[in-house]
Amino acid sequence: MDRRRFITRSGTLAAAATTLAAPALAQSAPELKWRLTSSFPKSLDTIYGAAEVFAKFVAEATDNKFQIQCFPAGEIVPGLQAADKVSDGTVEMAHTCSYYYWGKDPTFAFGTAVPFGLNSRQQNAWFYHGGGNELLNEFYAPYNFIGMPGGNTGAQMGGWFRKEIKTVEDLKGVKMRIAGFAGAVMQKLGVVPQQIAGGDIYPSLEKGTIDAAEWVGPYDDQKLGFNKVAPYYYYPGWWEGGAALHFFINKGKWDELPKNYQAVITAAAMAANVDAQAKYDQVNPAAIKKLVADGAKLRPYPQEVMEACFTAAKETYAEISAKNAAFKKLYEAMAAQRNDAYLWQQVSENTFDTFMMNQQRKKQL
Template sequence: MGRRSLVAGAGLVGVLAAGAAPAIHAQALVRWRLASSFPKSLDTIHGAAEVFARKVRELSGGRFEVAVHASGELMPAFGVVDGVQQGVVEAAHTAPYYFFDKDETFAIGGAIPFGLNSRQMSAWTYEGNGRRLMREFYARYDMTSFPCGNTGAQMGGWMRQEIRSAEDLKGLKFRIGGFAGKVLERLGGLPRNIPAGEIYQALEKGAIDAAEWIGPYDDQKLGFNKVAPYYYYPGWWEGGLQLDLYVNLKAFRALSPEYKAYVEMASTYAHVETQAKYDVRNPGALKQLVASGARLRPFPADILTQAFRESMRLYDELSASNEQWRKVYADYRRFRSDQNLWFRFTEATFDRFMQSQRL
């Protein structure tokens, strides 16, 4: 059996399970640079890019090397799409919704308020129409995409003052990631899109009143509990943030079929491992945060209700004004409806029962 036949026949699961790849002689050494939107201190989210790079190296027998550069080393956190599009770097690892100012459609590839959870997002991407639709959209920016991590449902963030109703959001200077700020604005809040490494200082100095990042493990590393006591849930704007590996189209097309397969295999491995890390590390971190004085609070019901209403209105407005959004969101919306119907009878009912038990 030839090398190419082996890769095609074994498939992703077979090659990963084998723990090795056939020797490669079809392509010379390849060296890529990858720009991350995240600091090295966050071993979970930044670590996804490092896992990807390690797997590419292993699968290729060391003939395909990806150098991972943290936020700010080669370019700013929010400059990585420009870097990939212009060919300054071959790849980037980021949260798609950071780039909603280019086109709101970017956000659908990551997370939108009251969108899909992590399992549903992976299903839409891999087995629904998500990958095809998003890649058609990204091609407008001379790049393609590969899922490369998911945080799962996130926490709602840290507040310097208690939030008792939707009225308390008015005038609140809130560090919130990307696209979700458009909904916060409609509730009277003042969104601030700040990279991870700059949030603590802004919160400590009072430049912002509140901040969200991901969840307990990362939030504890960033020290938010030291400067804001109230910890809210859930992060209704991020039911499952999917991270993306963006790759310059010219660079990807220059790869041999085997090397292209390694990019997809390695990104899928990192995609699964990243959420596993969060699911393992968040529970213990939450216990530690509460023990150190963090005050857990659910968002008041009127905030969730108003935020949902404004989100749906925003999506209708974008569907009327943005052709790219309309095309992708129409499919996403149908998929979300079917998934929520199914989860209502299975996952949600089972989860509610289990969470009510003393185990």
Template sequence: MDRRSLIKHTGIAGVLAASLAPAVHAQALVRWRLASSFPRSLDTIYGGAETFARHVRAVSGGRFEISVHAAGELMPAFDVVDGVQQGTIEAAHTAPYYFFAKDDTFAIGGAIPFGLNSRQMSAWTFQGNGLALMREFYARYNIISFPCGNTGAQMGGWFRHEVKSLADMQGLKFRVGGFAGKVITRLGGLPQNLPGGEIYQALKNGNLDAAEWIGPYDDQKLGFNKVAPHYYYPGWWEGGLQLDLYVNRNAYEALSPQYKAIVDVASAAAHVDMQAKYDAKNPAALKQLVRDGAKLRPFPADVMNAAFKASLALYAELSDSNPAWAKVYKDYSAFRGDQNLWFRFTEATFDRFMQSQKL
């Protein structure tokens, strides 16, 4: 059987397993526990960790097993960095910006307002300086990181009442992921950072005026449209949220070179798979949400402009006060400028044309 036929019949995991089999079979049995920051019901974002673990198991011939645990099973969603750092668990799958309270630099590894889109983020990570810079930062937490998923650009969330201007952001109790809350505060809002599994009830009982999660497919599963009818776009704080696999450095260094390679390859496979799922599933979910009464609304121009200015002001302040942020953001910002220049002439122009056509 030639290589092309082999790939067709066995898939990438099978090919890797076949090529690594002699080396892998000589390795000791390894058992890790992975804590996710997401509820099991979300087959997309929680599923990224399961996809990773499945590839590890397949390529190792079952000798490297990783059990995946949903938020709350081993520890709360926002405790996973502490768990990995202390070695309570070997690995975690999470959104880096959840941990901005430890250091704002965490957010750059996930998404920051008006930052890179998903393709640009992957380019910065894999072909730019992103991976090296973030790993240098995470080393202080005894963590080595692996990109492990991206949601793509997100929606702006569900609002109980219409936002007609920037004035309507005043006093708004808004569930927004992590670091973006700093910008919401500057717009007059009251950000809340809740795990995905707690958002619906808070929105339903009025403890929240608005909430964002990711996009149509997940939002439909979580039922937000049943308690808040206005669906805003775009999620300017998350042009492409990158998820990370965090691994305890001691546990990683104890692996053989073959097992280290498996972690690297399996996380990359899960990284690609997650965005493919979102891109495939979101269109049908959005159509159904609109049929069910969701009212699609763009954020008013004054909200977008104020948020953009507030974001840049925040980044300048952090660059002056936080050396870790300054080092990573300087590189990130320069890369973003070049990427947007390139996309302006290619992706953006092509996309605008295609989206204006009736196909």
């Protein structure tokens, strides 16, 4: 072939290929700006920060072509309406707790935590490899959003009390900031559940409007100053053995995304999921030591109270399952996961952790 004709023809083919490729690349990497509303205040850098970690990952992975702006609770959407505004398309996505929407349907609780349910590792195993997230998204479908895990606090604390709890009888008449599933269980033991926003807990405890309150754990609780108005700090938060946060994304907006952007969001959510608990595990030890040094009276729930709560929780599961098919389906799936998970962890993690904790008590570490 004539060399000049070959070069000319090659140049024409290359130009044509470039012309064809450019639109395809542009379509796969469009410039997008989304809004994410959080259910948490910016002052709680751990829990709110998970959304910022997520948004930063998405921006950097797309060369800033896909930008997600995060808004704290109340700035554009009230904290407990985050899912509603994703559902109706007001915002593209939210960072929230699924169980905040217990009032719509108790089944929402399984996206975050349920009494005497899974710890954080077991939650992740169920969500990612046990079919849990698929079951949840099947449930979320009528609400016009999809969900994916976006952080975990680990096992939470059992709350701040103005008086000591020694028996089940001591719980009767206690006005406690605790809502949703846990509130329904505690109510069976005589507690009077109160649903109060995070920012209103301190003044309510200070004034005696409530007698007790649960929030998250040492790091966040210390920031909110609960130890100054309620001295007794109980553990564990049996209603939140591994409380998961969730990213909710409007279904229509999700379906419009190129596949590579969907992959970036999925990976970013997983990164935020790991980072949030890692941060909590890093900051909580120092916080619990500081709280105790400042006078907090750290107490385990008495065994009698734990057993009574466990029995009440099983009764509540049965009552709701009898009238709510979606709840029953998620509960049975979670319970099956829980049974196998604890069978394994008592052989692995629990044996190792128990030995190491004993060494710590003997001051061998």
